[in-house]
Amino acid sequence: MALLEIRNLRAKIQGVEILKGIDLAIERGETHAIMGPNGSGKSTLAKVLAGDPSYEVVDGEVLYQGRNLLDLAPEDRAREGVFLGFQYPVEIPGVSNTYFLKAALNAIRKYRGEKELDAMEFLQLIKERAKSVKLDEALLRRPVNEGFSGGEKKRNEIFQLAVLEPYLAILDETDSGLDIDALHSVAEGVNSLRNEERGFLVITHYQRLLNYIIPDKVHVLLNGRIVKSGGKELAEELEESGYALFEDAAA
Amino acid sequence: MSATTKTLEELTNRKYEAGFITDIEQDTAPPGLDEDIIRFISAKKGDPEWLLEWRLKAYRNWLQMPEPKWANVYYPPIDFQAISYYSAPKRKEDMPQSLDEIDPKLKETYDRLGIPLHEQEMLAGVAVDAVFDSVSVATSYKAKLKEKGVIFCSMSEAVQEHPELVRKYLGSVVPFNDNYYAGLNSAVFTDGSFVFIPKGVRCPMELSTYFRINAANTGQFERTLIIAEEGAYVSYLEGCTAPVRDENQLHAAVVELVALDDAQIKYSTVQNWYPGDEEGRGGVYNFVTKRGLCAGNNAKISWTQVETGSAITWKYPSCVLRGDNSVGEFYSVAVTRNRQQADTGTKMIHMGKNTRSTIVSKGISSGHGQQSYRGLVRITPKAENARNYSQCDSMLMSNTCGAHTFPYIDVQNATAQLEHEATTSKIGEDQILYCNQRGIATEDAVSLIVNGFCKEVFRTLPMEFAVEAQKLMEITLEGSVG
Numbered sequence: 001m002a003l004l005e006i007r008n009l010r011a012k013i014q015g016v017e018i019l020k021g022i023d024l025a026i027e028r029g030e031t032h033a034i035m036g037p038n039g040s041g042k043s044t045l046a047k048v049l050a051g052d053p054s055y056e057v058v059d060g061e062v063l064y065q066g067r068n069l070l071d072l073a074p075e076d077r078a079r080e081g082v083f084l085g086f087q088y089p090v091e092i093p094g095v096s097n098t099y100f101l102k103a104a105l106n107a108i109r110k111y112r113g114e115k116e117l118d119a120m121e122f123l124q125l126i127k128e129r130a131k132s133v134k135l136d137e138a139l140l141r142r143p144v145n146e147g148f149s150g151g152e153k154k155r156n157e158i159f160q161l162a163v164l165e166p167y168l169a170i171l172d173e174t175d176s177g178l179d180i181d182a183l184h185s186v187a188e189g190v191n192s193l194r195n196e197e198r199g200f201l202v203i204t205h206y207q208r209l210l211n212y213i214i215p216d217k218v219h220v221l222l223n224g225r226i227v228k229s230g231g232k233e234l235a236e237e238l239e240e241s242g243y244a245l246f247e248d249a250a251a
Numbered sequence: 252m253s254a255t256t257k258t259l260e261e262l263t264n265r266k267y268e269a270g271f272i273t274d275i276e277q278d279t280a281p282p283g284l285d286e287d288i289i290r291f292i293s294a295k296k297g298d299p300e301w302l303l304e305w306r307l308k309a310y311r312n313w314l315q316m317p318e319p320k321w322a323n324v325y326y327p328p329i330d331f332q333a334i335s336y337y338s339a340p341k342r343k344e345d346m347p348q349s350l351d352e353i354d355p356k357l358k359e360t361y362d363r364l365g366i367p368l369h370e371q372e373m374l375a376g377v378a379v380d381a382v383f384d385s386v387s388v389a390t391s392y393k394a395k396l397k398e399k400g401v402i403f404c405s406m407s408e409a410v411q412e413h414p415e416l417v418r419k420y421l422g423s424v425v426p427f428n429d430n431y432y433a434g435l436n437s438a439v440f441t442d443g444s445f446v447f448i449p450k451g452v453r454c455p456m457e458l459s460t461y462f463r464i465n466a467a468n469t470g471q472f473e474r475t476l477i478i479a480e481e482g483a484y485v486s487y488l489e490g491c492t493a494p495v496r497d498e499n500q501l502h503a504a505v506v507e508l509v510a511l512d513d514a515q516i517k518y519s520t521v522q523n524w525y526p527g528d529e530e531g532r533g534g535v536y537n538f539v540t541k542r543g544l545c546a547g548n549n550a551k552i553s554w555t556q557v558e559t560g561s562a563i564t565w566k567y568p569s570c571v572l573r574g575d576n577s578v579g580e581f582y583s584v585a586v587t588r589n590r591q592q593a594d595t596g597t598k599m600i601h602m603g604k605n606t607r608s609t610i611v612s613k614g615i616s617s618g619h620g621q622q623s624y625r626g627l628v629r630i631t632p633k634a635e636n637a638r639n640y641s642q643c644d645s646m647l648m649s650n651t652c653g654a655h656t657f658p659y660i661d662v663q664n665a666t667a668q669l670e671h672e673a674t675t676s677k678i679g680e681d682q683i684l685y686c687n688q689r690g691i692a693t694e695d696a697v698s699l700i701v702n703g704f705c706k707e708v709f710r711t712l713p714m715e716f717a718v719e720a721q722k723l724m725e726i727t728l729e730g731s732v733g
């Protein structure tokens with residue numbers, strides 16, 4: 001059974017169809033990359049998978065570990081192990097990163113019938129994970145994403161990923177706006193979290209990230225459809241010739 | 252409307268938790284107001300002659316005053332003759348009573364409200380003066396405070412035991428002709444709290460009062476007076492609740508604070524009067540005058556309020572910064588939901604040199620709630636180098652609620668420095684989605700986001716009350732995004 005199986009997924013926002021029939025399957029332990037120009041529907045796909053209520057699914061289905069993902073409330077998808085690293089992480093003024101993440105982790109643990117962590121256990125965990133993804137500890141006490149630099153926000157997403165340990169992680173343009181050093185350490189963080197159980201769907205605009213996070217498969221998304229799938233060499237091809245090559249296929 | 256907002260709306264309308272009525276015999280004056288009623292109240296309270304005279308003067312002046320109409324709130328005219336101006340639980344002995352002597356039903360009322368009246372529950376260091384309708388039923392910890400020379404008692408008792416202090420300070424900050432409701436209060440006030448902290452004394456515990464309106468058709472007109480002498484410090488908290496009733500209840504209180512040289516008064520309010528039902532039936536009219544006078548140099552007065560209740564709130568805790576280098580602060584969280592209306596804010600009157608004031612106002616509206624921030628910063632000609640920082644943030648939780656800001660600035664000295672910031676935000680669906688995506692349910696997400704929004708204010712509350720305020724917000728806002 002695939003970790004994630006998307007079949008003929010079509011979705012609208014405000015009456016406009018953005019996803020026009022997506023098919024995609026990710027096995028446990030695999031890392032897939034989705035590439036595509038701006039506006040092609042990459043974030044839409046990510047948010048539909050996360051359960052953003054502003055999108056309307058008009059056709060198709062999504063199976064996650066064999067279950068119908070689209071039937072679950074967004075928080076239950078998260079509790080079942082689906083994580084989305086947002087392209088634009090929101091700020092939550094006045095709520096410390098630590099407090100937020102503790103509420104999140106314990107909600108997930110409670111759902112799974114696991115013991116909630118106490119303050120000490122939790123603090124120990126986040127300190128260790130912050131170190132492993134090279135997140136400045138000072139950011140733990142600051143309000144969620146408030147006043148964070150672009151790079152800090154993205155790193156904070158990876159940090160949350162490290163703490164919440166999902167089975168499927170979708171990373172939406174986690175590389176955009178990062179300088180080369182930050183890109184490096186974000187990629188390192190992601191690589192350290194890859195294992196046989198966990199699947200990744202890495203959404204990116206540039207091939208650059210895929211030099212560091214080597215994907216098993218690459219898909220090209222254009223105008224709401226996957227127009228080509230292949231191995232990691234597809235990313236390099238794209239880098240050389242651009243998306244124009246596929247435009248005919250998308251039309 | 253998106254799916255999230257829909258579910259959010261479905262979660263709405265939590266019952267008012269403090270809305271029970273205590274069934275005890277009341278000693279109540281007939282409805283109506285005239286000089287005889289004032290004499291009746293005055294006699295009941297055993298007022299000295301000068302106080303009766305003061306009440307009558309206030310009453311005669313009040314008769315000449317027009318009812319204020321400038322606030323951004325709407326309600327049918329109040330029939331002042333339909334209100335009873337005196338109501339007290341009947342009992343055998345005269346005041347004051349010790350804790351053990353309290354009517355068990357009253358005690359039960361307080362227990363249900365979670366008020367720590369019992370001595371053992373007060374190990375946390377909270378001394379409570381509880382005002383039930385018009386009289387103060389119990390004052391705890393009096394003895395311990397007495398050792399330090401601190402006076403903490405009901406206003407009625409203060410009138411009897413410390414008439415010279417009451418006479419000196421009563422009306423010195425809010426005179427009887429100050430405004431319509433303060434005038435009415437001066438004429439008919441029945442009880443309240445009195446605090447006196449002598450020179451150089453730091454009050455060893457938080458002082459606290461709980462007010463509760465119980466009797467039907469009764470107005471509550473309490474009067475609180477707090478005096479901190481040179482170098483003294485006190486932190487004071489008041490909590491308020493009222494039972495659910497279909498008719499409106501009037502609450503017109505006056506609070507006066509006086510801080511002498513180097514003194515500090517911190518006054519915190521958690522107001523949870525009955526707000527009325529979803530259609531706007533019933534609820535308390537909370538028309539209150541609160542003012543602090545920094546009479547001496549380096550004095551400091553801080554107001555913190557968490558206002559979640561009342562059908563209509565009309566309230567501007569203010570600071571008159573007369574002493575040089577004196578400091579005024581106002582931290583406020585106000586919530587209006589269903590049909591609640593609030594017109595609240597502050598006045599900072601800078602008179603002394605190097606006076607500083609800070610205003611932080613957080614307004615949250617949901618349902619059809621309407622809220623106005625109204626704030627005045629006045630720098631008088633002699634106030635050299637005065638500084639003010641104002642921040643007013645509004646959060647909207649529905650498309651039918653409203654937030655309005657009316658800042659008034661009056662600068663008569665060119666050395667003044669004023670800063671004003673204002674924001675209005677709608678509780679973000681993207682914030683809720685972000686929380687959901689991390690496993691946090693919508694209801695918890697809302698309280699998380701709102702508590703974060705209010706943090707700067709909650710932080711100024713004494714520890715145990717900050718927790719209480721946070722809980723109250725959770726209960727109040729449960730499912731009120733829509």
Ligand SMILES: Nc1ncnc2c1ncn2[C@@H]1O[C@H](COP(=O)(O)OP(=O)(O)O)[C@@H](O)[C@H]1O
Nearest residue numbers: 013014016018037038039040041042043044045
């Ligand atoms: N609220 C909306 N209403 C209408 N169109 C939208 C809305 N949000 C996004 N879109 C459109 O959906 C398309 C896909 O957007 P998105 O998924 O963010 O693309 P990508 O992430 O690939 O850059 C874009 O054309 C965008 O303009």
Ligand SMILES: [Mg+2]
Nearest residue numbers: 042043087173
């Ligand atoms: Mg995008």
